[in-house]
Amino acid sequence: MTVNHRMKPAAVNPIKTGPSLGAVLALQGCYRAMPIIHGSKGCSAFSKALLTRHFREPIAVQTSALQEMDVIFDANRNLEEALDLVLSKHRPDIIGIIGTELTDVAGVDYRAMLKTYKRERNVRGSLAFSVTLPDFRGSLESGFSSAVEAMIDEMIQMAGHKGARHVNNRQITLLPASFLTPGDVMELKEIIASFGFEVIAVPDISTSLSGHLLTGFSPLTRGGVRLDSMLQSLQSGLTIAVGGSMERPARRLHNALGTPYKVFQGAMGLKAADELLHFLHQISGEPVPLRYCWQRENLLDCMLDAHFQFAGMSAIAALEPDHLFSVSGWLEELGVEQQALVTSCETPVVAGMEQEVWVGDLDDAEYFGKGADLWISSSHGITAARRIQAAFLPAGFPVWNELGAHMAASVGYRGAMEWTNKAGNLLMRREAERRESSVRNR
């Protein structure tokens, strides 16, 4: 409906994280990959530390370690050094050069440099691409989708030389948005596969950041979609994008290869799951597997059990645009009043929402959220939620105050059920605590 901004010169307790962090996250979903942030050492160190803290996994990322003089004289010399070292030492299959505000403002042309480098050094067999993500534009979500888009471009280029396409209509490319957890991606893959399709997720964090001990430590990513699978995904008969931000990469595949695509903006709640399963049922001609029919029953029953708990409750959600859309749809189904919705950036998805959305920070959420019962945001919101005495439900990025948050699923019937129970439990506990304290203070 409307997207508003509260007039305020400074951001106070930002929701936003850097878009370059989103690109690093995207590359974690590709096997044997190495993102190189073309910027100061801190740009990669902060991203690495924050992603590590959220996922409780080692994160592969390197830096061109620019210093003042490098920026003034020749920043690309650093990048070349970094490429030399990373290629000779680790032999990655995929390299993503992530340009930052530093290279953008200094006007460094690393795109051309990478082109020359690839030609001269004969970097064949591995996928190397660059993406420009200055931190003064966009957020984690846009950085993630831009990186996927750049990666797809490079995939198309790389495969282009190999001749004709053999479209495989039983194969689907899944483009999951940044807010989906490894648990979500796993669930989506399972749902699609259960209709008889082969699924290739690009990127696939469900096999890298979900946590496993199949290999020891590696400086490169320890899991994710392999390069040959990525190239094979170009033969898919259909692209399914989950999250509005992934429409651009899906459209890219469509424009270049003619692959039709379907975008699911929401991924959470009964209606969203219905829509996805109905679609899969229609295109496959297969019946909806029994376990999902059961899960649907379970979800409905769970919502009935929980609806007493949600009656008269209000919530405030402060999340990235796509995530906000999903969560808002779920809250709607629970009958919870959405007191305010706050997001990091304006995107077509939030602009198209029925509710009023504020582009702002956690401080705005605190301002609008006074009196709300449930607070949904990243762990940065804990103290603000406490100040307005709302129950705190961690979601989005980063979450550090809860084990297993990165594996919790929100998609499908099962995901909606998990969230409904979790939120209901939080509200129940809060009510019990309030009752106790009112009895004590009588």
Place this chain on the structure above:
Amino acid sequence: MEPIRKDELDAHACGSLSPKTKPCPRPKPGEAAGGCSFDGAQITLLPIMDAAHLVHGPIACAGNSWESRGTLSSGPSLSQYGFTTDLNDTGIIFGGEKKLKESIDYIAGRFAPPAIFVYSTCVTALIGEDMDAVCKEAAGRLGLPVIPVNSPGFVGSKNLGNRLAGEALLQYVIGTGEPESGIPLGVNLLGEYNIAGELWDIEKLMNSAGITLMSRITGDARYKEITWAHRAKVNMVVCSRALLGLAKEMESRYGIPYFEGSFYGAKETTYSLRQMAFLLNDREMERCVDRLTEREESRLLQELRPYRKLLKGKKAVLYTGGVKSWSVISALKELGVQVVGVGTNKSTEDDVRRIAGRVGDDTEYIPDGGASRIIKTVRDRKADLMIAGGRNMYVAMKEQIPFVDINQERHRAYAGYEGLLRLAKELTYALANPIWKLAASPPPWDQEVPHDR
């Protein structure tokens, strides 16, 4: 701990205020680890808990870093707010000075902090924002200290950022206030950031010895107490050499003697407390310290006994990112843990000398090369556990190596006598957990068991 000669200090580059005789080594692109100078400056200044800390730049510098440190507060929490000018395209093209000015006004008006620290970042430094002038104007107009911290990420390492933050304190804060009359003059702690509440343990010890803690620079600090740091009688530089320059400069400006010490391990703790009393030149206090340390040490000896038995002969690889390496070695030695490998990637020559004085000849130095190099040392030396910072925690987990976190994100305090006991417990818990055996055995269907059929 051995005293350090003056000329050694002057030759030391990255941690002093004096002009560099040798530049800090350039980080290696493609293999660089660790934070930038902006990070370093925040590590030093964010523990001033009641001040507002405003980051002037695009989102990532503040957005990716706020609330990421384990430094605790006993009261005000304004420093835990993430303030940033969050510059966008237009801010970069037309300059962000106006936005900065408005942000300072906004924060001053809404939160009424005792001071505002304003941090420059790579981009604002590159486009030539005159932050100093904006801060000066705002300070005059608002009647409030507004302190520019010029430590953008690309000027160098985290250590350099610590040092630049120290310079900002010296230039704008220290010497601008006076302690309330009647307070006995005492000791400043430099470079102790109250990770997991360590400073509180140290303060308790100092109180029992009758030593007044004047200014905490900067763990759990209030802005006001730093303004009168120049009235202290002694400066103690805790572990990190990054604030050594500050101590040196305070010595030459205000005649405050300083010493370097640590609170990791009973011996170091005792030494530090003794040194304080000695430099305060108070016989009665010295006797008091002797009584306290004797009592604490013998109590600790009793309590440590069961853990020592379990830890004796265990081999550890220590990778702390430099500053804490030598002090933690002492603590581990007291527990009977043998350090078979130690990271020296960020250590200065002087740190290395101190490490050498504390470990055996066959200890391996790990100069650089990241996580793979640490793991190689653990394997080569058959180490039982790894002690490192949070960034390497999951590296150890993937290799199934018992791990204890020693850096700034941790949740356990290891300083002082109590801290050593806590460290001993933590080490035994890490080693004894059943997970190591469980993870090492394959699932039953993968175990080759001959079965008759």
